């Protein structure tokens with residue numbers, strides 16, 4: 694992309710009211726401002742889930758979170774005409790507690806995060822204990838986290854490490870596009886996902902929440918096997 698176009702995109706992000714780019718010393722008073730039903734897409738890139746979920750849940754606020762503005766611009770532009778309830782927050786995921794109150798978020802989607810395969814980098818994985826603590830803090834008492842990944846290593850590692858961090862798995866789908874799995878939301882495809890599918894990779898899904906929760910969410914939100922389900926919130 695040329696320099697001019699890049700600058701124009703950054704000017705758009707600056708001008709659009711549904712895009713928040715907080716500076717390190719300014720939280721923009723966002724805590725508590727998001728609405729009654731709040732769903733986050735973390736590592737949103739171009740925000741495919743953010744836009745699609747905003748269309749499926751017009752009464753909820755869907756917020757795409759990523760550090761990279763150039764990617765986010767694509768989703769933010771689409772939101773202008775196709776998803777008025779979508780928002781974009783440009784920040785590091787490590788900083789989420791600056792922008793969300795305790796118990797403010799209903800659901801978190803983590804879509805195709807970097808797997809950080811080297812063991813020394815495990816703390817950078819978005820399903821590591823350090824991040825789970827942040828999610829637990831901002832999630833409502835019966836809130837849940839969805840993880841979609843092409844990385845078998847990250848999927849297996851997350852499954853193993855969740856119980857040690859005090860989380861339980863509500864649903865485990867080893868192959869999202871395998872026989873018998875159908876779900877409108879689970880089958881939303883992100884740009885990275887489309888690329889991985891072309892390469893023949895298997896897509897994995899996990900749904901989890903803090904183990905302390907006695908949840909009613911389980912039945913209504915679990916992805917249906919062999920029948921459509923969009924009753925997530």
Ligand SMILES: C[S@@+](CC[C@H](N)C(=O)[O-])C[C@H]1O[C@@H](n2cnc3c(N)ncnc32)[C@H](O)[C@@H]1O
Nearest residue numbers: 736737738759760761785786804805883884885
């Ligand atoms: C592999 S891409 C996936 C993008 C998108 N979800 C998709 O599937 O097309 C991972 C994204 O995570 C973002 N990311 C990684 N670590 C992050 C962090 N700590 N805070 C915010 N964004 C992060 C990157 O900027 C990148 O856009």
